[in-house]
Amino acid sequence: MQHFALTIIGRDRPGIVSQVTEILFQGGFNIADSSCSILGGQFSMILIISNPDISTTEQFSDTFKPLEENNLSVYIRTLKEGGETRPEFNGELCMISVYGADKPGIVYQVAKELGDRKINITDLNTKLIGEQDKPVYVMMLEAILPEETELNVVESWMEELKKKLQVDISVRSLAAIEL
Amino acid sequence: MAVKDVLIYPDPRLKKVCTPIDHFDQSTRELLQNLVDTMIDAGHSVGIAAPQIGDLYRVAVVDVSNSKLGKKQENHGLLQMVNPEIIETEGSQSVREGCMSVPDYTGNVTRSESIVVQFLDQNQQLQVIRCDRFEAIAIQHELDHLDGLLFLDRVSSLKTDLFRRKQK
Numbered sequence: 001m002q003h004f005a006l007t008i009i010g011r012d013r014p015g016i017v018s019q020v021t022e023i024l025f026q027g028g029f030n031i032a033d034s035s036c037s038i039l040g041g042q043f044s045m046i047l048i049i050s051n052p053d054i055s056t057t058e059q060f061s062d063t064f065k066p067l068e069e070n071n072l073s074v075y076i077r078t079l080k081e082g083g084e085t086r087p088e089f090n091g092e093l094c095m096i097s098v099y100g101a102d103k104p105g106i107v108y109q110v111a112k113e114l115g116d117r118k119i120n121i122t123d124l125n126t127k128l129i130g131e132q133d134k135p136v137y138v139m140m141l142e143a144i145l146p147e148e149t150e151l152n153v154v155e156s157w158m159e160e161l162k163k164k165l166q167v168d169i170s171v172r173s174l175a176a177i178e179l
Numbered sequence: 180m181a182v183k184d185v186l187i188y189p190d191p192r193l194k195k196v197c198t199p200i201d202h203f204d205q206s207t208r209e210l211l212q213n214l215v216d217t218m219i220d221a222g223h224s225v226g227i228a229a230p231q232i233g234d235l236y237r238v239a240v241v242d243v244s245n246s247k248l249g250k251k252q253e254n255h256g257l258l259q260m261v262n263p264e265i266i267e268t269e270g271s272q273s274v275r276e277g278c279m280s281v282p283d284y285t286g287n288v289t290r291s292e293s294i295v296v297q298f299l300d301q302n303q304q305l306q307v308i309r310c311d312r313f314e315a316i317a318i319q320h321e322l323d324h325l326d327g328l329l330f331l332d333r334v335s336s337l338k339t340d341l342f343r344r345k346q347k
Contacts (some may be wrong), residue, residue: 033339086339123338140260175248176275176285176340177313179226179330 003084010072100167183232184194263298286334
């Protein structure tokens with residue numbers, strides 16, 4: 001079945017999820033996967049959806065028009081075959097927490113250390129917290145370490161960055177305990 | 180004895196509150212052995228509770244000594260627990276848990292860091308032991324099963340399980 005990625009974003013208020021999911025439900029859509037959250041003052045929704053009767057974006061026609069009329073932006077991406085299935089990962093899951101005085105380039109420089117080494121980031125959240133005149137930047141990042149990469153090696157890369165960026169960074173294993 | 184099938188949610192038996200064992204007899208010993216056999220056969224498992232194999236009694240087994248993480252920490256090896264009760268808890272730790280009965284999902288759960296658990300062992304002896312860290316997590320997870328609680332009832336955020344585990 002054809003799957004689509006549906007992205008919806010707009011000023012947060014009560015009722016967005018209910019309006020979106022009512023349209024999906026009435027239209028016969030399945031929600032296979034989703035992640036929705038408030039970012040700043042915006043509520044953002046990303047959903048992987050499918051509908052047995054729909055195989056192209058043209059067939060959506062006016063399905064999401066009521067959302068746009070309510071000041072929500074809607075974007076639909078057509079997934080290629082298999083794009084709805086998560087890939088299989090090998091390696092150890094680790095979490096990297098980065099926090100410190102806000103400055104440009106925190107996310108980029110940490111991500112670059114990992115990206116340059118082909119380490120896959122699977123989850124990333126950033127928030128600006130603290131007092132207005134002393135903002136603190138917090139980033140929580142999850143990544144999969146290839147089998148040949150040990151946690152302490154990642155720690156040593158981050159040790160360098162800590163000095164360069166003047167932020168605190170901690171790395172810890174996130175292995176799920178299998179019970 | 181026997182390796183049993185591990186029930187998968189939404190099997191309703193996983194949501195039942197289990198009955199204490201009033202008379203410790205041969206059937207109790209068999210249940211303990213079935214749990215041990217099933218836990219070992221499941222390969223990756225460090226514990227299993229009776230309702231996970233469809234026996235709605237307050238019985239569970241835990242053994243963290245063979246797991247990668249458990250090996251590094253002090254532990255009690257194989258614990259066979261009848262009518263277990265946590266009588267003291269201390270501290271808290273956050274951990275990402277997965278469960279054989281809820282495949283493909285893991286979640287961050289907050290558990291006590293150290294517990295004192297009381298139970299009848301396989302020889303009907305009353306044991307009162309202190310367990311820490313991973314072993315404490317495993318016991319809390321298994322004892323939740325006896326009250327019809329899954330880690331989904333405790334979780335603060337859910338993540339897709341990124342790793343394919345051995346499923347029976």
